[in-house]
Amino acid sequence: MECRTEQNLKKCNCSYEPCPRKGNCCECLSYHLNSRELPACCFPNDRERTYDRSFEHFARLVAKNMV
Numbered sequence: 928m929e930c931r932t933e934q935n936l937k938k939c940n941c942s943y944e945p946c947p948r949k950g951n952c953c954e955c956l957s958y959h960l961n962s963r964e965l966p967a968c969c970f971p972n973d974r975e976r977t978y979d980r981s982f983e984h985f986a987r988l989v990a991k992n993m994v
Contacts, residue, residue, distance in 0.1 A: 941967035942976050970994065 932950035939949055948955040955966045964980040974988060988994045 939968065940970075940972050940975055942972075943967075943978065 930951055930953065935952050936950040941949055941955075946955075948958055952966075952968075959966045959980060963982055965982065965985050967975045967980065969985060970980065970988070971993060974984070974993065977984075985994065
């Protein structure tokens with residue numbers, strides 16, 4: 928399957944500028960899951976900018992109805 932990097936970049940809210948995985952969702956998801964994290968696109972923009980992408984942070988946001 929061919930990666931649709933250009934299309935993915937339009938929806939990517941990752942604020943980490945030197946990220947080499949931007950637009951490559953398969954690599955991004957694999958990278959973050961291996962670190963017990965979720966990718967930026969799972970978080971609201973203001974929470975994504977904290978760079979805390981842990982499962983625990985996501986669970987706290989869910990409990991507060993923020994995602």
